[in-house]
Structure formats: structure tokens, C-alpha cells
Amino acid sequence: MWDTHSVIFYFYLSFALIALWGVAQAWHSQTRTETIHPFKSFVHLLAFYLSYLLFPLFFFSLYSGWSGHYSSQQSIFIFLLSCVxxxxxxxxxHFVRVQHQQYSLNPEQKMQRPVKIALIADLHIGLFSGHERQLKTIVKKINQQQPDLVVVAGDWTYEPENKLAExxxxxxxxxxxxxxxxGNHDEQYPGPPIQQLLRHALSVNNVIDIEGQIVEFDEFRLLGVxxxxxxxxxxxYLPDLPQDKPWIILSHNPDTVDMVPKLPTRPLMLSGHTHGGQVELPWLTNYIMKKVSILGHKKGMYNHENADVFVTVGTGMVGVPFRFFVPPTIDIIELI
Structure with missing residues (x-):
């Protein structure tokens, strides 16, 4: 029953069944997606669902090495590739981590008490990420940190379904x-026209859209750009506004920092957009990042002429349904 020919037959059978299931799931999911590129969405979803083929491939690599169906080198290569x-x-x-960073907003005067800001970005609710399990993990970890405020630096969506509010x-x-x-995926650059859908989903779930608005805090002002x-x-217009408090600027793309004018107190911009590369591969990731951020932002803190910018790697995925050595992250910025 379980000779080599039988195992190979069942391997190909399982492979074919999973492939058919993946194609059906991708097509069904695409029909519920808010998109202006149905075929592109279908191809992306195909990559998402066909990734389940990795499991039979993983087990078959073990068997083929043990049985001699493949050479040991071939089996090891397939085994390692499928593991990665x-x-x-x-x-x-699904490994959402929390990272801490302290920042002196006004070096000449310390805060009366530290202010803890939880920064998240790039949830990309839609094709690959931002589903219920991950959102629950993010919310739980944010609450454990007991921040004074939470800021979301854009790219809420990645061609989501029309039940975004739920x-x-x-x-x-x-x-x-x-x-x-x-962010750009929320603004038809290159996202679909979902501004009204997103605006409703945020408002009914107690998220305050501050684009073009100023939020007053005791010792700083928060500006949405x-x-x-x-x-x-x-x-x-920023230099014409009151300058009795330092500024925190929330804007999706960190390259926006180049447009901050000179102010009496150096502002801090909080951004996302880059995903930290999302998949960290030697040389290749840094090469691709040059097209994502003209100013060379990837992750962490950067100092520019008129402002500093902190770039979070975000929590979601676009392009390919993988994160490798760039786990989804909640950044806690403690103003001191």
C-alpha cells in the first residue's frame, strides 16, 4: 500500500486537490473585493492560497530523502526552501512584536510626565492581512502597553472587502x-476608490481621522498630514501656526519629512509605508527599497534638516503574502 509509487500518487493527488481549492478560493475571494484590477487581485490571492501547497511539499521532501526518490542534496534543498x-x-x-523607543521632543525642556504613543501602520486589511485574529492580537498588545494615545500612519487597506466596518x-x-x-493604498495610489467606505468604517469604530487637523495636548500638538x-x-503654513509647543506630525510616507519647513522646535514625524522591506534578503531588499523611499528610509529613526522621522515596519503585507525577518511591529514612542 505505502510503497514509493503509492506515496508519489497520493502526493500528486493532494497537490492537485489543494491547487484546485486554492484557485476556487482565490476566485471567490476576488469577487468580494473592492478592486479596479480584478485579475491582479486574483493573481495575488492565488499566491496566498496556493502557498498551502508548501505543506505537502515539506512532507514529501522528508519522504523522498528517506526513500531515495530524490538525492540527499535535492531533498535538503526542497526541505529548507519549504521551511523558509x-x-x-x-x-x-502572526508574531506581532512590541518595540520601544524614547524620544526627547524638546531637549531644552523635559516633559512634565512621559507620554506614551503607540504607533502602528500598514495594516493592509484586505487580500493578505489584517484579519480578525491579527487585529485582536494588535489590540491586546496595545492595551497591555497602556499608551496615552494610538496613531495609525495610513495604509489601512489592501483592496478590502465591502464589509470593512465589520x-x-x-x-x-x-x-x-x-x-x-x-496612506497611498487608501487614496487610489494604487488603491481602489474606497475613501467613503474607509471613512465610514473608521468613524463607526471610534477612529479619528486627523488629516489636515491639529489635536492639542498639554505639551505638544499633533498634526495629521x-x-x-x-x-x-x-x-x-506650519511656521504661521502657534509655536509655543513642539509638533508631532503623523504622515504615511516618511519622505514627506523633506517638506517640513524650519520651525523653532524640531518636530518629530511618525510614518510607515516602507514595511521595513517586508522580506529581508541580502542586497535585493535594499535595492527595492530605493524605489519605495527616495530618501532611503527603511525602518527606525532618521534625522533630517528640519525634522526627525520615525518609520515603523507596520503589521500587514502587500505584493506577496510573506514577511521574513521583518515581523509585524507595534512601536511605542515614549516622549520624555
Whole structure:
């Protein structure tokens, strides 16, 4: 019964059945997606669902090495490749980590008490990520940190379904005010036209859209700035505003920092957009990042002429359904 020929037959049978299931799931999911590129969405979803083929491939590599069906080198190569891809697809994207960073907003005067800001970005609710389990994990970890406020630096979506308000319902459990701006995927650059869908989903789930608005805090002001690729980043008016407090600027694309004018107190911009590369591969990731961020932003803190910018790697995925050595992250910025 379980000779080599039988195992190979059942392997190909399982492979074919999973492939058919993947194609059907991708097609069905695409029909519920808000997109202007149905075929592109279908191809992306195909990669998402066909990744389940990695599991029979993993077990077959073990068997083929043991039985001699493949050479030991071939079996080891397939085994290692399937392990890496399984980790990047099914494990790391669900390991939401919390990272801490202290920042002196005004070096000449310390804060009366530290202010804790939870920064998240690039949830990309839609094709690959931002589903209920991950959102619950994000909300739980944010609440454990007890931040004074939560800021979301855009790219909420990645061609989501039209039930976006229901998918975001978990956000109501965040025990701090949540402020947000849009990113390029929320603004038809290259996302679909979902501004009205997103605006409704955020408002009914207690998320405050602050694009073009100022939020007053005791010792600083928070300014929401629109997306760079959408052409919504004019900040020439900033020097004309009151300067008795330092500024925190929330804007999706970190390259927006180049447009911050000189102010009496150096502002801090909080951004996302880059995903930290999402998949960390030697040389290749850094090469691709040059097209994502003209100014060379990837992750962490950067100092520029008129402002500093902190770039979070975000929590979601686009392009390919993998994260590798760039786990989804909640950044806690403690102002001191």
C-alpha cells in the first residue's frame, strides 16, 4: 500500500486537490473585493492560497530523502526552501512584536510626565492581512502597553472587502484615543476608490481621522498630514501656526519629512509605508527599497534638516503574502 509509487500518487493527488481549492478560493475571494484590477487581485490571492501547497511539499521532501526518490542534496534543498517559505507565510506574519523607543521632543525642556504613543501602520486589511485574529492580537498588545494615545500612519487597506466596518470592529476595544491619516493604498495610489467606505468604517469604530487637523495636548500638538503620493502634503503654513509647543506630525510616507519647513522646535514625524522591506534578503531588499523611499528610509529613526522621522515596519503585507525577518511591529514612542 505505502510503497514509493503509492506515496508519489497520493502526493500528486493532494497537490492537485489543494491547487484546485486554492484557485476556487482565490476566485471567490476576488469577487468580494473592492478592486479596479480584478485579475491582479486574483493573481495575488492565488499566491496566498496556493502557498498551502508548501505543506505537502515539506512532507514529501522528508519522504523522498528517506526513500531515495530524490538525492540527499535535492531533498535538503526542497526541505529548507519549504521551511523558509512556511515560516515567512504562516508563522512570522502572526508574531506581532512590541518595540520601544524614547524620544526627547524638546531637549531644552523635559516633559512634565512621559507620554506614551503607540504607533502602528500598514495594516493592509484586505487580500493578505489584517484579519480578525491579527487585529485582536494588535489590540491586546496595545492595551497591555497602556499608551496615552494610538496613531495609525495610513495604509489601512489592501483592496478590502465591502464589509470593512465589520472587520475593524475590534478596534473599539482599544483603551486610548486612536488618531489616523490615510496612506497611498487608501487614496487610489494604487488603491481602489474606497475613501467613503474607509471613512465610514473608521468613524463607526471610534477612529479619528486627523488629516489636515491639529489635536492639542498639554505639551505638544499633533498634526495629521495627507499622503505624499496623493499630493496632500503641503506644510508651508506650519511656521504661521502657534509655536509655543513642539509638533508631532503623523504622515504615511516618511519622505514627506523633506517638506517640513524650519520651525523653532524640531518636530518629530511618525510614518510607515516602507514595511521595513517586508522580506529581508541580502542586497535585493535594499535595492527595492530605493524605489519605495527616495530618501532611503527603511525602518527606525532618521534625522533630517528640519525634522526627525520615525518609520515603523507596520503589521500587514502587500505584493506577496510573506514577511521574513521583518515581523509585524507595534512601536511605542515614549516622549520624555
Amino acid at each position: 517559505l512556511i515560516y515567512a507565510r504562516f508563522i512570522e506574519p 472587520e475593524l470592529e475590534t478596534l473599539k476595544q482599544i483603551e486610548a484615543p486612536v488618531y489616523s491619516v490615510n 495627507g499622503d505624499l503620493w496623493a499630493g496632500k502634503t503641503d506644510m508651508r
